[in-house]
Amino acid sequence: MxxxxxxxxxxxxxxxxxxxxxxxxxxxxxxxxxxxxxHEITRVPDLRDIKTMGRLLENMGAEFHYEPHxxxxxxxxxxxLEAPYELVKEMRASVLVLGPMLARFGxxxxxxxxxxxxxxRPINLHLMGLERMGxxxxxxSGYVIAxxxxxxxxxxxxxxxxxxxxxxxxxxxxxxxxVTVLENAAREPEVIDxxxxxxxxxxxxxxxxxxxxxxxxxxxxxPLTHKVIPDRIETGTFMAIAGITAGDVxxxxxxxxxxxxxxIKLKAAGLKVEETADGVRAVxxxxxxxxxxxxAPYPGFPTDMQAQFMALMSxxxxxxxxxxxxxxxxxxxxxxxxxxxxxxSFKGSTATVRGVRKLKxxxxxxTDLRASASLVVAALGAxxxxxxxxxxxxxxxxxxxxxxxxxxxxxxxxxxx
Ligand code: EPZ
Numbered sequence: 001m002x003x004x005x006x007x008x009x010x011x012x013x014x015x016x017x018x019x020x021x022x023x024x025x026x027x028x029x030x031x032x033x034x035x036x037x038x039h040e041i042t043r044v045p046d047l048r049d050i051k052t053m054g055r056l057l058e059n060m061g062a063e064f065h066y067e068p069h070x071x072x073x074x075x076x077x078x079x080x081l082e083a084p085y086e087l088v089k090e091m092r093a094s095v096l097v098l099g100p101m102l103a104r105f106g107x108x109x110x111x112x113x114x115x116x117x118x119x120x121r122p123i124n125l126h127l128m129g130l131e132r133m134g135x136x137x138x139x140x141s142g143y144v145i146a147x148x149x150x151x152x153x154x155x156x157x158x159x160x161x162x163x164x165x166x167x168x169x170x171x172x173x174x175x176x177x178x179v180t181v182l183e184n185a186a187r188e189p190e191v192i193d194x195x196x197x198x199x200x201x202x203x204x205x206x207x208x209x210x211x212x213x214x215x216x217x218x219x220x221x222x223p224l225t226h227k228v229i230p231d232r233i234e235t236g237t238f239m240a241i242a243g244i245t246a247g248d249v250x251x252x253x254x255x256x257x258x259x260x261x262x263x264i265k266l267k268a269a270g271l272k273v274e275e276t277a278d279g280v281r282a283v284x285x286x287x288x289x290x291x292x293x294x295x296a297p298y299p300g301f302p303t304d305m306q307a308q309f310m311a312l313m314s315x316x317x318x319x320x321x322x323x324x325x326x327x328x329x330x331x332x333x334x335x336x337x338x339x340x341x342x343x344x345s346f347k348g349s350t351a352t353v354r355g356v357r358k359l360k361x362x363x364x365x366x367t368d369l370r371a372s373a374s375l376v377v378a379a380l381g382a383x384x385x386x387x388x389x390x391x392x393x394x395x396x397x398x399x400x401x402x403x404x405x406x407x408x409x410x411x412x413x414x415x416x417x
Pocket of ligand 1: 023026093119120121122123124125126127160161162163164165303304326327328369370397
């Protein structure tokens with residue numbers, strides 16, 4: 001397993017180009033299953049999860065060609081309506097093929113995603129919605145077996161805001177008979193991007209980005225051409241890097257309006273953030289101010305930025321309180337940050353971060369995607385050398401991370417195992 005060795009303590013200066021959003025590309029790729037034809041999706045990030053989604057579609061009979069940063073997909077010969085355990089266990093977002101398969105073919109067999117490091121992450125709300133649309137759902141040996149002659153429109157209320165649940169049902173409803181209303185729907189920019197892609201295919205969707213989304217089913221859709229939005233979490237991660245290194249980082253090709261809540265907290269922490277022609281410029285303070293955060297569904301503070309913000313706060317002047325409300329176990333990075341000298345403790349879903357002047361480089365272990373990003377942030381703000389083990393977690397969500405860090409003047413190298 002690869003390791004990343006990072007020498008910290010430098011004030012970073014330079015430019016970085018943001019890649020396409022993983023969490024927008026994945027549902028958009030899955031949506032191509034809704035219609036036969038050839039599709040072209042651009043600004044698709046060169047990441048492991050994208051390749052896994054491609055393997056999943058190929059396993060179903062689609063053709064999937066990827067060269068950075070374009071995916072060309074042909075969905076004329078889908079014959080295997082199954083998402084096998086071997087692929088789903090690698091990437092829970094595989095569940096996004098369930099809605100499209102059921103809507104277009106009336107059948108689907110998808111392995112239940114297991115839990116993961118950050119929580120149980122069930123898909124009960126996805127299944128509840130499909131049942132309300134008339135699907136028969138059976139669970140057998142760890143698989144969801146779903147069938148429906150033709151899905152019909154329904155009113156679906158989500159007890160909990162679910163991003164991929166909203167996306168799965170929006171795709172299923174696009175080909176259902178009648179109108180579907182999703183209530184307490186996710187409002188993330190990635191949901192809006194998917195709605196824009198579905199609309200380009202001929203779907204009739206109103207309210208994407210709001211809590212109530214109305215989808216009027218159509219009989220058929222047309223092939224897709226779509227450019228994916230930039231990755232707001234990668235954008236936020238590089239801003240946190242500017243913050244912890246008292247750096248001056250210009251972030252190109254991003255959409256800062258997608259992370260307003262995060263920007264408010266960054267400015268409270270003392271960063272100067274100014275819009276540029278095609279992105280933002282983030283200038284870090286000598287030492288960040290302590291700022292409390294509480295994660296929430298969009299447009300609240302993103303849970304996917306909690307770990308990176310905690311790394312920033314570990315060097316703040318004062319104590320900050322960090323509350324995680326979305327996932328039940330998303331503090332795996334705390335133990336690793338403590339190894340670097342961070343003064344963090346937590347009880348349940350609330351962490352207390354007593355800022356220290358100096359972090360020290362150490363051997364640390366990545367446990368999940370965003371936890372590994374927080375270790376990179378901390379390593380850059382630490383004195384000495386940090387070795388991040390199991391860096392495959394990082395490769396899931398950050399394209400060419402060491403090249404981008406090198407562009408900012410970082411002394412970083414990857415040791416392949
Ligand atoms: C999406 O995951 C993202 N992944 C996650 O990003 C992100 O952290 C998460 O949304 C929250 O913003 C993709 O978009 C591919 P949820 P998702 O369904 O859809 C509970 C990353 O770092 N829930 O919004 O799986 C669930 O347990 C990843 O890129 C149910 O109880 O998350 C969680 O507590 C990590 N039943 C909460 O809702 C359900 O049927 C939010 O989960 C579905 C969800």
